Amino acid sequence: MERRTDLDYLRVVCIAILLAYHVGMFFVSWEWHLKNPQLLPALELPMEVLHVLRMPLLMLVAGAGTALALGKRTVGDLGRDRTKRLLLPLVFGILVIVPPQIYVERLWNGQFSGSYFAFWPSVLAGKAYPAGNTSWHHLWFVAYLFVYCMLSLPLFAWLARPRGQAFLARFERFAARGWNLWLLFLPLALIRILLRDYPETHALVDDPRLFATYGWLFLIGHLLARCPSLADRLAAQRHRHLALFVGILAALLPDNEFPFPFEHLAVWAMAWAGMIAALGYARAHVRGRPPWLIRAQRLAYPFYIWHQTVIVVLAYGLLRWDPAVGPWARFFLLLGSSFVVTWLLCELVVRVRPLRPMFGV
Secondary structure, three states: OOOOHHHHHHHHHHHHHHHHHHHHOOOOOOOOOOOOOOOOHHHHHHHHHHHOOHHHHHHHHHHHHHHHHOOOOOHHHHHHHHHHHHHHHHHHHHHHHOHHHHHHHHHHOOOOOOOHHHHHHHHHHOOEOOOOOEOOHHHHHHHHHHHHHHHHHHHHHHHOOHHHHHHHHHHHHHHOOOOHHHHHHHHHHHHHHHOOOOOOOOOOOOOHHHHHHHHHHHHHHHHHHHOHHHHHHHHHOHHHHHHHHHHHHHHHOOOOOOOOOHHHHHHHHHHHHHHHHHHHHHHHHOOOOOHHHHHHHHHHHHHHHHHHHHHHHHHHHHHOOOOOOOHHHHHHHHHHHHHHHHHHHHHHHHHOHHHHHHHOO
């Protein structure tokens, strides 16, 4: 398969939004590692909308990426490649990238005093955060994606066989008719409704609702990329999907909830409409591979790995800074400085050859 510039563009946009979202977490009332003394309630509504779009869309794109990767390698090669590009950076992240976040959190909360070098051996104890200091924090996405890839290898092998190819042809014909793409939303809605009582832990082993949600999105992303005509179908329907997204969002905006199960259905129908609208607009309007996109795409994965650690460490510095600085000034200062520092660290990664495997480059 040819490289999909539209998917590269969406991947870069999702990770840029992720940086802004995690900067915002320092300024809203929701639980997070550190909190600015003065909050910004105005950020909460846009962040609630982004919450059901940013990571689900990124998982759809990741699923599509596996389909495109199989155009250039065997299933076995894909398994080995994803082990190097996902599992190795995950282990490195747990040992090197994430611990500074936990360290500054412990310092700020008075749970530890001492140097980072005195703190780091506690990471090797293997006691899970928050009781201990071992965690993958924001790298949960990498862990889940690795598991999905490994579990899907037999399916990918079957799809390469005649029966699998026949299934893909039937799926493509079915999904291209009328509103059938919306039938793919129904399993997502059922997952959110039937598993609603399970909290989202990001811990993999006790996280059935999130694991099933993102597993379905990964699978759908893979199938959509294996059926090229569906990309053009999404492009043709992009305006109607955007209108649905805006309409459902407008219905959800008043400060009340619909009775069960309509609230769950509405939120995830909005999310599905937003995701497929984004896929459609990217397909319709992203043309060529400008140099900035080639560079941004190469840096996107290390940018994801670095970004939250940079934000938390810089936020800790802000907490120790002049309290007279207002919250909006702090927000934009943290947003700009974390972007620049993360970008520079990514440039360092691609220039220092031994670091590249640690960041999946």
